[in-house]
Amino acid sequence: MISRSALVPCAIAALVLYVVAFGILIAGGAGRTWQMVLLAALVLVAATVLMQLTVRRVRADDLLSRTWRLVIPGVVALVGLGLVVYWLAGNPTGGWGLFGLCMHYLGIGQMLSEVRSWDDRPSLRGVRWSAGCAAVYAAGLLLCLLVSAPHGLALAGIALLAAPAGLTLMSEDVLDERLRLRWSGVPLGLVLIGAGALLLALLVGVPSLFVVIGVVALLLLVGAIASNTQADILVLVTAAALVWAATPRPVAESGTVDVSAGEPALVSLGDSYMSGEGAQKFFEGTNRPGVNECRRSPTAYAHRAAADAGEHLAFYACSGAVAAHLHAVARWPGEPVDDGTPDEGMTQLAQLKALLDLTAVDVRLVVVSIGGNDAGFADIGAACLAPGSCVALGQRWLTRLAGVAGKVERAYDAIRRTVGRDVPVLAVPYPQPIREESCPASLLDDDEHQFLAGFVGELNRAVANAARNAGLHYLEGMEGALTGGLRICEGDEDEIGVNFLPLATVDGLTDQVVNPVNWIHNSLHPNERGHAAMAGAFADWRAANPAPDALDPLAAREPFAPAELDEIMSPAPASYCGGPGDDPAFCGRDDEDWALTQIGLLLLYASMPAALVVAGCWLLWLELLPRTRPWWERRLTPGSTACRGGSSPWITASDNEASTDDR
Numbered sequence: 001m002i003s004r005s006a007l008v009p010c011a012i013a014a015l016v017l018y019v020v021a022f023g024i025l026i027a028g029g030a031g032r033t034w035q036m037v038l039l040a041a042l043v044l045v046a047a048t049v050l051m052q053l054t055v056r057r058v059r060a061d062d063l064l065s066r067t068w069r070l071v072i073p074g075v076v077a078l079v080g081l082g083l084v085v086y087w088l089a090g091n092p093t094g095g096w097g098l099f100g101l102c103m104h105y106l107g108i109g110q111m112l113s114e115v116r117s118w119d120d121r122p123s124l125r126g127v128r129w130s131a132g133c134a135a136v137y138a139a140g141l142l143l144c145l146l147v148s149a150p151h152g153l154a155l156a157g158i159a160l161l162a163a164p165a166g167l168t169l170m171s172e173d174v175l176d177e178r179l180r181l182r183w184s185g186v187p188l189g190l191v192l193i194g195a196g197a198l199l200l201a202l203l204v205g206v207p208s209l210f211v212v213i214g215v216v217a218l219l220l221l222v223g224a225i226a227s228n229t230q231a232d233i234l235v236l237v238t239a240a241a242l243v244w245a246a247t248p249r250p251v252a253e254s255g256t257v258d259v260s261a262g263e264p265a266l267v268s269l270g271d272s273y274m275s276g277e278g279a280q281k282f283f284e285g286t287n288r289p290g291v292n293e294c295r296r297s298p299t300a301y302a303h304r305a306a307a308d309a310g311e312h313l314a315f316y317a318c319s320g321a322v323a324a325h326l327h328a329v330a331r332w333p334g335e336p337v338d339d340g341t342p343d344e345g346m347t348q349l350a351q352l353k354a355l356l357d358l359t360a361v362d363v364r365l366v367v368v369s370i371g372g373n374d375a376g377f378a379d380i381g382a383a384c385l386a387p388g389s390c391v392a393l394g395q396r397w398l399t400r401l402a403g404v405a406g407k408v409e410r411a412y413d414a415i416r417r418t419v420g421r422d423v424p425v426l427a428v429p430y431p432q433p434i435r436e437e438s439c440p441a442s443l444l445d446d447d448e449h450q451f452l453a454g455f456v457g458e459l460n461r462a463v464a465n466a467a468r469n470a471g472l473h474y475l476e477g478m479e480g481a482l483t484g485g486l487r488i489c490e491g492d493e494d495e496i497g498v499n500f501l502p503l504a505t506v507d508g509l510t511d512q513v514v515n516p517v518n519w520i521h522n523s524l525h526p527n528e529r530g531h532a533a534m535a536g537a538f539a540d541w542r543a544a545n546p547a548p549d550a551l552d553p554l555a556a557r558e559p560f561a562p563a564e565l566d567e568i569m570s571p572a573p574a575s576y577c578g579g580p581g582d583d584p585a586f587c588g589r590d591d592e593d594w595a596l597t598q599i600g601l602l603l604l605y606a607s608m609p610a611a612l613v614v615a616g617c618w619l620l621w622l623e624l625l626p627r628t629r630p631w632w633e634r635r636l637t638p639g640s641t642a643c644r645g646g647s648s649p650w651i652t653a654s655d656n657e658a659s660t661d662d663r
Helices: 004-026 034-060 066-088 096-116 125-146 149-175 185-202 208-226 231-245 301-309 348-358 377-385 390-419 446-470 476-480 528-544 591-636 653-662
Strands: 249-251 264-270 281-283 312-315 362-369 425-427
Touching: 004 034, 004 096, 034 096, 066 096, 096 149, 125 149, 125 591, 149 208, 149 591, 185 208, 185 591, 208 591, 264 301, 264 348, 301 312, 301 528, 312 348, 348 390, 362 390, 377 390, 377 446, 377 591, 390 425, 390 446, 390 591, 425 446, 446 476, 476 528
Parallel strands: 249 281, 264 312, 264 362, 362 425
Antiparallel strands: none
16 A cells, blocks of 8 residues: 555656556557557556545645645646647647546546545535536527527536536435435346337337447446546547547559659549548558548549559549549548648649649540539438438428539539540449348348439439530449449348448547547448449449540530429328428427437437436445445455454444545
């Protein structure tokens, strides 16, 4: 056990170990290895244990006043909160944002541990705190549904983050018999967990597997809170390590993308379906958050095709690009990836023009895939993955396609002006990523499957119309490239060619890697199997068109008229925004606000069942902790015989008093 003379060195050593742990986690950027992550976790465990022992000794021997035992961790929590706010404001910190988050939790945890140890603590403090959090949470959900979903969910989230403080205070009151329970916790706890899980599965509609995972997670979390440990900080770093392990690794650019004078070249323009989003590897420099997130992959079908044909690829496609990013606005300030990039970056066609001006490149074909982001397909996917049926907004999205067709056509005209009339340009539509019918593995219902398939078809019609007007070839075979077993719900999960909800963060600094916003960036994009199928469709077109002519634009251009919702849905939903009947609720909100509102509705329905599960887990732990806490308190508390070297393995009356103070 730590002696008084060793307290200051031990406290300093614990702080140094914390910094070292995060230094290891941060060091090396994307070159971190799993051994480094494991070493960081082990150092963090040692730091946490050493800090706990030091704090317990200080508290047991009353070496600092109660005020200072609150002020010191309070300052730590405030400093950590400052780093978190700086991080959340969008400033890259190299990983110190994550460090600040753990500092904040560590400080708050030590403050609560101190408050738990007070003998003169107010009665029912945990009950009052929990009731206050519940009231704020309810107010947040009400604000979400009536006024603003983002602000309401933020308020509800703050209440959820504050609620564990009430749970830990109630736990100490029960364990110290200040709040007596007049029933056995085990049978009642099991009943509450079973009832809550059943309600989540039957009434809320949460899949059974998710219910089981959620119950286990809540059981572990409630145990960590009730036991008065610092396990939360270890959970944070463990989660960070697991997410980091899913980071797509960068690879060096191949010779295929090194275009030189006189060499045959294929030019690749467009968005994520052309750049190769959804892969496990991206070229170096193209997966850096805030700098260059074009995420160009060596498995992208244009790269595969160029390599197979012995051509070089001018690879300018960029994930997230809209039509204007081809010719009017740079997508990222770090684009292109070289030392001569202007501060504002370059558009895709500006890069192509620079290549054509500097070298006599033999451009055989230009391929372009654009329009999906103009149509808001990412927002549509997010809305459909949210609770509720996104078909309610379907007519709004279909109507938007008329404007999308015009934007795409202007981009096609800009391509033609850049490459001239002698170079053929091929417009590539989007392959159908999803089957028309749902399946147990999908989070979407039948109507959403049918709508998304129909919407992609209408988007492709808009692309085809723009290509025809601008004088571009159209790769019709790409529309069905994933059919036959590769679409979502068309084959086994490990065999389909589309990512559904994979955990795959971005590359870069630690705080960017662990940002949840970056965890599912490649959802609903083809994976390597999908890229191979798309390469096959492209190869078939080139085989059928070995020397395509450059086409002339239409003199009289045809406007695009998108289909109505009832034309792509059979049968059409009874009620949808802009439909013939009364509009359903929340039609006036934009796509993101609507999706967040559906999450608020789910939280409203799931709150009571989830509260039952938490209460059941808490009752189980209240039965377990009194049987386990004396064991570890005898070994960690300075007042115990184990620490004093006494022969008795049991706590004496005086020792028990020290243990009570130590809590």
